[in-house]
Amino acid sequence: QSVLTQPPSVSGAPGQRVTISCTGSSSDIGAGYDVHWYQQLPGTAPKLLIYGNSNRPSGVPDRFSGSKSGTSASLAITGLQAEDEADYYCQSYDSSLSGYVFGTGTKVTVL
Amino acid sequence: EVQLVESGGGLVQPGGSLRLSCAASGFTFSSYAMHWVRQAPGKGLEYVSGISSNGGSTYYANSVKGRFTISRDNSKNTLYLQMGSLRAEDMAVYYCARVFSGGYPDSFDVWGQGTMVTVSS
Numbered sequence: 118q119s120v121l122t123q124p125p126s127v128s129g130a131p132g133q134r135v136t137i138s139c140t141g142s143s144s145d146i147g148a149g150y151d152v153h154w155y156q157q158l159p160g161t162a163p164k165l166l167i168y169g170n171s172n173r174p175s176g177v178p179d180r181f182s183g184s185k186s187g188t189s190a191s192l193a194i195t196g197l198q199a200e201d202e203a204d205y206y207c208q209s210y211d212s213s214l215s216g217y218v219f220g221t222g223t224k225v226t227v228l
Numbered sequence: 229e230v231q232l233v234e235s236g237g238g239l240v241q242p243g244g245s246l247r248l249s250c251a252a253s254g255f256t257f258s259s260y261a262m263h264w265v266r267q268a269p270g271k272g273l274e275y276v277s278g279i280s281s282n283g284g285s286t287y288y289a290n291s292v293k294g295r296f297t298i299s300r301d302n303s304k305n306t307l308y309l310q311m312g313s314l315r316a317e318d319m320a321v322y323y324c325a326r327v328f329s330g331g332y333p334d335s336f337d338v339w340g341q342g343t344m345v346t347v348s349s
Contacts, residue, residue, distance in 0.1 A: 151331035155273070162323055162339040163265075163273065169331030206273050210333035216289055217263075217333055222272040 120145060120211050121220035128226040129197045137223045139190040139207035145218060147188035150210040154183055154192045157204045166205070167192060194225070202227045230254035230338050232324050237343030244314050244347075250307040250324030250340055258282070258302035261327040263336060264309050266320035266345075276322070277309060292318075311345070319347045 122140045129135040139152060146152055154167035165174050167183035170190065180201075182193045190209075194201055207220035236248040250262070263278035277298040278287040286298050297310040307324050321342040328337030 150333055151335075153331065153335035155336075157273075162341055163336075164339070165328065165335055165337045168328060168335040168337075172330060174328075174330075174337065204272075208273075208333075208335065214290065216287060217275040217278070219265075219273040219275060 120214070120218050121207050121209060123205075123207060123220040123223040125221070126224045126226065128228055129194075130228045131197055131199065133197050134193060134195045135197055135225060136194075137192045137205055137207075137225070139192070139220045141188050141190075141209065141211075143188060144213040145188075145209050145211040146185065146190060148212055150212075152183070152185050152190035153208045154181075155206045155208065156201075157206065159203070163206065197225075197227055199227050201225060230326075232326065232338055232340035234322065234324055234340040234343035237322065237345045239346045239348065240314055241349050242315060242347055245310070245312045246314065246345060248309040248311065248322055248324075248343055248345070250309075252305045252307065252326075255326070255338075257300075257305040261334065262300060262307045263325050263327065264298065264307075264322055265325055265336070265339075266318075266322045267342075268317070268320040271320075274320070278327075279307070314345075314347045316347050319345060321345075 155163040156166045157163045170185040171183045211218045264276040295313045324340045325336035326338040327334040
């Protein structure tokens, strides 16, 4: 029951910048709830990448950055590297569902 | 080392039951709310259920409400998910996750490796 919409895939060459959008509504992101981002490498559990819209946990490279505006949020990866090839998910809260929600997920491919 | 280890997954028939466990170590388990998140094969993440640090409050996704029960035993540092009336659409890898209070809502900063639940006759 994803209510946060992400593009299915994005791609870029090594060193390039890519962005992933996370589009919600007035009952989730637009209601002021924070957005968090996770990276899931193939065959592994998700890893917290960005919390509170734009904060990086310790150990996450500063190549990863997040932002939020209105009813959407974005994750940017600058200086794309081969090890960034993974699935990325946004997460927030939906007041109409009274629950946590994840985005539909985006597969990042490094060309 | 902070760690979460799930167990209890397996093959179950439609309509059957299963109990998942998540053993925590390396942190004060009783101080953290905990959650379950699942991922169907080839699909995205789906929130399942959560419980407050003392077990007094629980939360469920609409898709599992009335069929799943979350609980915890802080003396054993273990989180549980009792699943009943299982359906084909419940087949997924189930992850337990620790809450990180860096924003509202909470995010999840520690995840287990996951345990696979297969629902099939």
